[in-house]
Amino acid sequence: MLTSVELCAGAGGQALGLEQAKFDHQALVEIxxxxxxxxxxxxxxxxxxxxxxxxxxxDAHKYRGIDLLAxxxxxxxxxxxxxxxxxxxxxxxxxxGIDIIDAMRPRAVLFENVKGFMHPAFREYRETIKARLxxxxxxxxxxxxxxxxxxxxxxxxRVMIVAVQHKDAEFFDWPTPNPKNPPSVGELLYDLMSExxxxxxxxxxxxxxxxxxxxxxxxxxxxxxxxxxTRARSAWASLGVEGRTIAVEAPDPFHNGMPRLTVRMxxxxxxxxxxxxxxxxxxxxxxxxxxxxxxxVAKAVSSKIAELLQRRRLYAVG
Numbered sequence: 001m002l003t004s005v006e007l008c009a010g011a012g013g014q015a016l017g018l019e020q021a022k023f024d025h026q027a028l029v030e031i032x033x034x035x036x037x038x039x040x041x042x043x044x045x046x047x048x049x050x051x052x053x054x055x056x057x058x059d060a061h062k063y064r065g066i067d068l069l070a071x072x073x074x075x076x077x078x079x080x081x082x083x084x085x086x087x088x089x090x091x092x093x094x095x096x097g098i099d100i101i102d103a104m105r106p107r108a109v110l111f112e113n114v115k116g117f118m119h120p121a122f123r124e125y126r127e128t129i130k131a132r133l134x135x136x137x138x139x140x141x142x143x144x145x146x147x148x149x150x151x152x153x154x155x156x157x158r159v160m161i162v163a164v165q166h167k168d169a170e171f172f173d174w175p176t177p178n179p180k181n182p183p184s185v186g187e188l189l190y191d192l193m194s195e196x197x198x199x200x201x202x203x204x205x206x207x208x209x210x211x212x213x214x215x216x217x218x219x220x221x222x223x224x225x226x227x228x229x230t231r232a233r234s235a236w237a238s239l240g241v242e243g244r245t246i247a248v249e250a251p252d253p254f255h256n257g258m259p260r261l262t263v264r265m266x267x268x269x270x271x272x273x274x275x276x277x278x279x280x281x282x283x284x285x286x287x288x289x290x291x292x293x294x295x296x297v298a299k300a301v302s303s304k305i306a307e308l309l310q311r312r313r314l315y316a317v318g
Contacts, residue, residue, distance in 0.1 A: 002306055005029070005063050005104070007053050007071030007097060011038045011278060011288035013270065014072055014112065015046070017298020021306050023068060029056045035288055037279040053093050053100070060103035067309055068302070069106040072293050073097055073113060094125075098132050101163075105136075107312075108305050109163040112293055115144055117159045139169035145297060149177035152271045152294045153188045154212040160301055164308065172308050175300040184209045185239050189265050198251040204259060208239040212269050217290020227261070246286050263289060271296045 001024045009015050009028040012035075018025065027047045030036050036050045049056060053073075073093045094111075101109055117126070130140045140163045147156035164172055182188075186208035194201035213235040216228035227236050227243030236243035240258050247260035261269075263278060263285045271294035278285035 002067040002309055004068040005066050008073055011035050011292050013292035013295050014298040016295040018302050020299040021302040034280040034284045041279055042276055053096050057100055060100040063104050066104055066106045068108050070110040107309055111161040113159045115157040115159055133163050137165055138163040139166050147294045147297050148182055148211050150300045151178055151182050151296045153182040154269050156214050168312055173304055175304050185212050192265050193250055196250045197253040198255050199253055204240050215290050217287045270294050
């Protein structure tokens with residue numbers, strides 16, 4: 001089985017995708033205690049390291065030769081909604097990530113970030129990252145993707161950064177987007193929205209006939225249990241969803257007005273399986289879901305990396 005280490009594992013979105021692509025996690029590094037408990041509750045066998053990436057760097061050499069180093073490095077430094085400080089932002093961990101690559105020398109790397117990473121303001125920094133990885137023997141490929149292209153009922157643009165050893169680069173192919181659209185929000189959530197007998201569930205399902213806008217999780221310091229700022233809430237309202245708060249449970253039979261989403265509903269929109277539980281009260285649970293990387297996207301990209309690594313392993317043996 002192929003092996004992996006993940007940085008900034010969060011609530012397990014990318015980790016689930018890697019697991020589905022048949023990677024065996026050797027370590028998952030995450031600093032948030034609620035996320036760590038979520039990982040432990042769902043996968044007691046995983047080696048969850050509750051520490052920051054900078055601290056993990058001291059022990060990274062112990063995982064030298066791992067098949068895949070993955071991670072969702074903090075995105076605020078590259079968010080177009082923020083100050084766009086990039087490498088100057090104190091939350092930027094890309095330099096530490098490359099130091100870890102140097103210590104571990106994995107066969108492949110998979111990092112994901114927000115679409116703002118591709119902003120022209122960060123072009124020089126992207127080239128710097130590529131240059132450092134080139135010196136370490138890797139070829140770097142960067143591509144914007146949208147979660148809705150891989151079965152996720154959400155317009156969630158992200159940037160995927162894949163680095164493989166120079167000799168393997170020609171064998172890597174990006175995954176092909178699904179030929180069919182994902183289910184609409186109404187189709188996806190109808191059973192959850194109607195589970196308490198809400199009489200308006202069918203009418204709501206018919207109105208919520210598009211995929212969801214981007215789920216917003218907020219930062220550690222800001223944001224709460226809501227579906228985002230005014231523009232995002234307006235997009236949700238067009239689907240018949242009240243976005244100002246998150247509900248504890250589905251609407252009762254006599255509910256009037258727009259329903260709210262529960263954490264479980266939002267998790268399903270993100271592509272999490274229904275049996276994946278999130279530790280902590282509603283606000284902490286929702287933030288974990290909102291900041292997660294959709295498992296289906298992680299599976300799609302990491303499966304192509306797995307194909308490459310398996311092919312090259314068989315070639316080496318042959």
